[in-house]
Amino acid sequence: MKKFIKTLKNIWTIEELRSKIIVTLSLIFVYRVGSFIVLPGIDPNKLSNLQHSTQGGMLGLLDAFVGGAFSKASIFALGIMPYISASIFMQLVTILVPQISKIQKEGESGQKKINQWTRYLTVIVTAFQAAAYIGFLKSSNREALLEAYSGFFWVSTVVILTVGTLFVMWLGEKITDKGLGNGTSLIIMIGILARLPQSFMQEFYAKEVRGGGGLLIFMVEIAAFIAVILGLIVLVQGVRKVPVNYAKQIIGNRQFGGARQFLPLKVNAAGVMPIIFAQAIMFLPTIFVGFQTTGKNWATYFTNPTSAVYMIVYGFMTIAFTFVYTALIFNPKQMSDDLKRSNGFIPGVKPGQPTTDYIGTIMDRITLPGSVLLAIVGILPGLVQLMGVTQGFATFYGGTSLLIMVAVVLDTLQQIETQLLMRQYDGLMSTGRIQGRQSTAAPGITGGF
Secondary structure, three states: OHHHHHHHHHHHHOHHHHHHHHHHHHHHHHHHHHOOOEOOOEOHHHOHHHHHHOOOHHHHHHHHHOOOOOOOOEOOOOOOHHHHHHHHHHHHHHHHOHHHHHHHOOOHHHHHHHHHHHHHHHHHHHHHHHHHHHHHHHHHOHHHEOHHHHHHHHHHHHHHHHHHHHHHHHHHHHHHHHOOOOHHHHHHHHHHHHHHHHHHHHHHHHHHOOOHHHHHHHHHHHHHHHHHHHHHHHHHHOOOOOOHHHHOOOOOOOEEOOEEOOOOOOOOOOOOHHHHHHHHHHHHHHHHOOOOOOOOOOOHHHHOOOOHHHHHHHHHHHHHHHHHHHHHHOOHHHHHHHHHHOOOOOOOOOOOHHHHHHHHHHHHHHHHHHHHHHHHHHHHHHHHHHOOOOHHHHOOOOHHHHHHHHHHHHHHHHHHHHHHHHOOOOOOOOOOOOOOOOOOOOOOOOOOO
C-alpha cells in the first residue's frame, strides 16, 4: 500500500504527466456530460420504451459503447462509432486499392490525406446512421417526441448527431495529442465502464431473489469473470515466443550478447483488431433495418448474440479477419531480408524466398489457434447469457466490451509506467513490465485496440 501511494505521488510530481492526466480527465468529463444532454424535441421523461428496447442484443452493445447515450437520445447518441466504421473501411480500402496504398506509404503527408478522407466519410456515415436513428425513435418511442417541434425534428437531429460525432472525434484526437494517448479507445472504454456498475447490480439483484443458492451462483460468476479478465490480459499482450515445437525450428544463428534469440513471432499478432472488425460488420444489419432488432426480420439473426447464426457468422468473420490483419501488419519478406542483412538464417532453409515462405507458413500455423481463441472470446457473452447471466452483465464476459477495456487499460498503464521509468522512478509493477498493444492500428484507431 505504501509503495502504491508513493507511486501516485511520483506520478503527480512529473509536470508533463500531471498535465496529460488533467487534460485527459477534463475531456472525458466533457464527453460524459454531453452524453446526458437530450436531443431537442424529445421529452426526457418519456424515454422508458427506448431504454427498454436497447437493453439487450446488438443495440445493448452499441449503447454500452456510447456510455448509455443511445438509450438516452443524447446529442452523442451515435458516439464515436461512425468514425470507427469509417476508419475500418479506409483501412480495408488501403489493402484493396493500390493507388490509396501508395498514398499511405508517402509518409506523414499521405497519412494526413487518408485521415482527412476518413473524416469526410465519417460525416456521410453519421448522417446515414442519424436518419436510421430517427426512424427508430419514431417507431419505438413516438410518445417522447414533442409535437410542436415535429417540423424541425428530422433536420435538427441529423445535424446535431453529425456534429456530436465530429465533436467526440475531436475530443479523442485531443486526448491523443495532449493527453495520455489512445483518445478514441479511451472514449469507448469510459462508455463501457459507465455501464459496468449498473450491470453488476442488476446481476446481483437477479441472483439475490433466489436466496442462498443464487448468491453462491453469483460468487461463482464473479470468480469466472476474474478468470476471463486474467485470460484476456494474456491474449491482449500476446505470446512473446512461439510454441516450443515451432520455436525450435525457427531459431536463427544471430548472436546477441552470446545468446540465441527467437524470431519476433506472436500467437496473437493481430491483437484485438479482428474482433473489432467483425463487430463493426455485425452492426450493419441494425442500420439497414433502422435499428429495428425485434419482431420477424432478417436482421434478428445477426443481432441476437445467443442465436446460432450470430455465433457462427461472428466466429467465422473473427477468424478470417485475424488472418487478414496479420497479413497486413506482418511481412515475412521483410523479416527474411532482416535476417539476411544480419547474417542470420534458419537451419535447413535457404535464404531468400524459401525463408520468406517458411516464415509465412509458420506464422499461419501460429495464427490459427490465436484466431480460434479470439472467436471463442467473441461469442462467449452469448454462451454465458444462455447459462442464465443477465444480458447486461453477460457482455462483460468477453466479446468486444471486455477486450477493449483490458487492452486500453494495459496500454494506458504502459504509457504511465514509461514516463515514470524515463525519470528514474519505480514503475507501476513491482515485477515485470506492463506490455500494451503495439500493433499497427487503423487510421483513427489508436494502439489501445
